[in-house]
Amino acid sequence: MHELSIALGIIKIAEDETRKADATKVEKIELQIGALSGVELDALDYVWEQAVKDTVLEGAELEIDFVSGKARCLECQTEFSMEKVYDNCPKCQSYFKEIISGKELLVKALEVIKN
Amino acid sequence: MCGVCGCGNDDGKATITLPNNKEQNGILEAHDHGHNHGHHRHHHHSHPKDGSKTIIDLERDILNQNQLGAEKNRGYFDAKNIFVLNLVSSPGSGKTALLEKTLTDLKGKFDFYVIEGDQQTLNDANRIDALNVPVIQVNTGQGCHLESDMIYNAVKTLKPVDDSILMIENVGNLVCPSMFDLGEDKRVVIISITEGEDKPIKYPDMFHGSNVCLINKMDLQPYLNADIDKIKDYARQVNPHLEFFEVSATTGQGMEAWYQWLEKNKK
Numbered sequence: 142m143h144e145l146s147i148a149l150g151i152i153k154i155a156e157d158e159t160r161k162a163d164a165t166k167v168e169k170i171e172l173q174i175g176a177l178s179g180v181e182l183d184a185l186d187y188v189w190e191q192a193v194k195d196t197v198l199e200g201a202e203l204e205i206d207f208v209s210g211k212a213r214c215l216e217c218q219t220e221f222s223m224e225k226v227y228d229n230c231p232k233c234q235s236y237f238k239e240i241i242s243g244k245e246l247l248v249k250a251l252e253v254i255k256n
Numbered sequence: 257m258c259g260v261c262g263c264g265n266d267d268g269k270a271t272i273t274l275p276n277n278k279e280q281n282g283i284l285e286a287h288d289h290g291h292n293h294g295h296h297r298h299h300h301h302s303h304p305k306d307g308s309k310t311i312i313d314l315e316r317d318i319l320n321q322n323q324l325g326a327e328k329n330r331g332y333f334d335a336k337n338i339f340v341l342n343l344v345s346s347p348g349s350g351k352t353a354l355l356e357k358t359l360t361d362l363k364g365k366f367d368f369y370v371i372e373g374d375q376q377t378l379n380d381a382n383r384i385d386a387l388n389v390p391v392i393q394v395n396t397g398q399g400c401h402l403e404s405d406m407i408y409n410a411v412k413t414l415k416p417v418d419d420s421i422l423m424i425e426n427v428g429n430l431v432c433p434s435m436f437d438l439g440e441d442k443r444v445v446i447i448s449i450t451e452g453e454d455k456p457i458k459y460p461d462m463f464h465g466s467n468v469c470l471i472n473k474m475d476l477q478p479y480l481n482a483d484i485d486k487i488k489d490y491a492r493q494v495n496p497h498l499e500f501f502e503v504s505a506t507t508g509q510g511m512e513a514w515y516q517w518l519e520k521n522k523k
Contacts, residue, residue, distance in 0.1 A: 154316055246318045247315055248314050
């Protein structure tokens with residue numbers, strides 16, 4: 142259940158940045174999470190409310206920008222969408238590929254209330 | 257609960273302990289969260305909207321803190337020419353037995369150090385200590401994986417010498433440790449043939465992030481008749497670059513090839 146670790150990592154970033162900005166509360170937090178990032182959105186949802194309790198994120202709107210997986214085949218250069226890290230090239234069937242999107246795990250932005 | 261990794265220790269600390277018969281003054285707090293974050297590169301654009309509301313653009317990697325710690329470890333290991341392996345697998349694949357066998361056979365050739373990660377007990381550290389190899393146990397409590405700051409603190413106690421090999425045995429778990437870089441040179445995933453051929457696609461992230469796959473318990477093959485090629489095919493679908501070794505820690509079968517890999521890859 143590393144989603145709790147992820148949630149706590151997000152809270153740490155939000156707490157630090159809110160303090161630096163001399164703000165007290167986060168209205169909205171934007172995350173970018175890739176399909177191949179290793180984070181289950183359902184599991185993150187499950188821990189979120191409990192994790193953010195008594196932090197600057199309590200009651201904040203959570204917006205998740207979900208990024209689908211994309212790869213480029215290293216054999217034939219075909220770009221294709223992927224759901225699992227073991228998906229292969231639909232054109233030449235090769236498993237040698239470069240993942241070009243879907244690994245994202247970012248706090249994109251915070252909307253805070255200034256003092 | 258720990259404020260960074262979510263490990264369930266109520267006091268927020270993983271514990272680092274020397275084995276049973278050693279002095280206990282090596283107990284450290286693994287989670288020194290008082291790092292200075294003053295010099296990290298980040299952009300802090302503020303766009304005032306309607307008076308009191310401000311948007312802070314961050315684009316910050318959520319695992320940033322662990323990654324910075326991992327790079328700090330990596331720099332230290334590079335400077336001292338220490339070759340570091342992160343051993344990952346599900347519980348019961350034979351990680352500790354493989355370590356014992358490797359250390360027994362090669363300890364005359366290399367200086368070895370070991371960090372043992374488990375939720376509870378000093379049992380694994382005691383097994384390594386019995387071989388007279390310096391070892392530290394990290395107990396993560398409810399935590400399901402090791403993080404880079406635990407390694408940093410363990411290494412400060414372990415004090416590995418230059419040109420040595422550090423083996424980190426991660427918590428037995430095929431899911432969570434895959435996301436946490438410890439600063440290792442190579443990641444080694446261990447699968448035993450009792451586990452089912454499709455494990456690599458059931459837990460693809462771990463196989464995707466590993467460099468080497470040890471297929472253990474080959475001595476049981478006469479009773480199990482596992483399809484070894486199928487294990488490899490599944491694993492190659494996830495990661496075509498994986499190198500395989502079929503071994504038995506019990507009988508020593510196949511270990512010589514693994515030792516050659518170790519010798520070749522050590523800086």
